[in-house]
Amino acid sequence: MTGPVPPAHGHPPGGGGPALDVAPPLTILASDQAGGRLADVLPSALAVLGVPDSPDPLGLACALAGVRRIAVLLVDGLGWYQVPTAAPYAPTLAGLAATVGRPIIAGFPSTTPTSLVTLGTGVAPGAHGVLGFTVRVPGTDRVLTHTDWAADPPPLRWQPVPTQLQRARAAGVTTTVVSRPEFGGSGLTLAANRGGDFRGAAGADEVAATMVAALSAGDGPTLVSGYHADLDRHGHLSGVDSGPWRSAAAEVDMLLARLVDGLPSDAALLVTADHGQLDIPVAHRFDLDTDPRLRDGVQVVAGEARVRYLHARPGAVDDVVAAWSAVLGDAARVRTRGEMVDTGWFGPVPEEHLGRIGDVVVTCNDTYAVMASRTERPMASKLVAYHGADTAAELTVPLLVVRG
The missing domain is CATH 3.40.720.10 (Alkaline Phosphatase, subunit A)
Known part of the structure; x- marks a missing residue:
């Protein structure tokens, strides 16, 4: 990853320090890259x-x-x-x-x-194009789940x-x-x-x-x-x-x-x-399928609970950013695809991979998550631990x- 990365806070195991005895850091700073990638x-x-x-x-x-x-x-x-x-x-x-x-x-x-x-x-992910747990297949409303992926789209073309x-x-x-x-x-x-x-x-x-x-x-x-x-x-x-x-x-x-x-x-x-x-505590879970404010203007939802890719209807990007920012507040950062790509979070992204990233990218802070209780598999909203952010x-x- 060429964008912001977390520092090695505290005293994690190795590196000559004592075992980590503090809670995992939840603040990301654009500082070092630990010991590599x-x-x-x-x-x-x-x-x-x-x-x-x-x-x-x-x-x-x-x-x-x-x-x-x-x-x-x-x-x-x-x-x-x-x-x-x-x-x-x-x-x-x-x-x-x-x-x-x-x-x-x-x-x-x-x-x-x-x-x-x-x-x-x-x-980096931008180059290989497998840019999330689920992503929209550009030009369609289909959402590809990479862990259930067989031959469509062709793997050697999708990941070149x-x-x-x-x-x-x-x-x-x-x-x-x-x-x-x-x-x-x-x-x-x-x-x-x-x-x-x-x-x-x-x-x-x-x-x-x-x-x-x-x-x-x-x-x-x-x-x-x-x-x-x-x-x-x-x-x-x-x-x-x-x-x-x-x-x-x-x-x-x-x-x-x-x-x-x-x-x-x-x-x-x-x-x-x-x-x-x-x-992720139950109290820190939003549900985009039960809050009409989070569905308004959104055509396709991909990603996963900690990182949502929102593909907006034509002309609705700004409205989607405003609505999600208002509903989620400090629980997440709501940014456009251009902002995420320009700041290097995915590494360089070729033109053919851009459409796999949502028009709007929602990255959850701390221990928050955004579920999709009706449009994703029921078990996906009932897990205890998550990742992705x-x-x-x-x-x-x-x-x-x-x-x-």
Whole structure:
């Protein structure tokens, strides 16, 4: 992300400071970029593996000199500011964060499809075009849900940027993708990870075994990209630090321990995430489907609860901005597409991707959200934790670097 990003407030784990013992910061300042960006992870990994023309913005090549195999694990929902909460149930995670961890910035919006493609391509969301959990298909009233995406629109046309796995494979690196079996061949998998041999794995045990096996096979340079979803799912359904979330954190810890123990001597493990999460109180929830002021002038609604994309009827943009600003007040910032693009929140956005962003972008502050109880799936308004906005708790994710 090239726009405003959150500072690493307080004393998060790693970086020589004590464990974070304050509430996650909810104020965003245009200051530093913590320890890098999610988009930097795979280019830096490819630099370690000797892939030509690969920048190393994270500075991994020196620390990982001699490494010929790299595993990259993305843990869905593991924000940097959730690591201290998970620590009592995840001692391996806590230890790695304190010794070999640093915060990096996922990108905006802080949501899974956007971050997966940002990681996979090594570019900002504006360039790759997967600009939200749901987006309007330009020229239609259709809303595309990226997690349910099959072949329409065509993934290679919708997301035209070559992936880092494609670059690695072209340079002679053996590339493998390990994710849930049902994700094989999906539009999102093709957008983020085309160029890797897909291996289906359900659950932490299978993910660990499959990643270690792929990492250990053969003698040449190897890159394995893995994904684990359960922490995010239990955060959404039950809340951060709920009983199910704690159990999921313990499962993540087991996965990390198995990966670390299974690393060959010439290998390294990089662990990161797509976003953090925030519990949203019932009293902080607006509902655009039950308030006619929020529907007036709006033709199509996309995005998600923390970041709404509003596509206005012709001539209604100013009225929509005024109405949403009046209703939401300090709970959100209501800005036009032009304002968001010009200030760099998505990185450079080519003309063909502009229509995927709403005419009006509503970014929730603090712990507020805007539900769509009738036009979205009923469960979407009944979750406990959400993400997508630009608080530090949502945008800041860990990068753990472990050498075999």
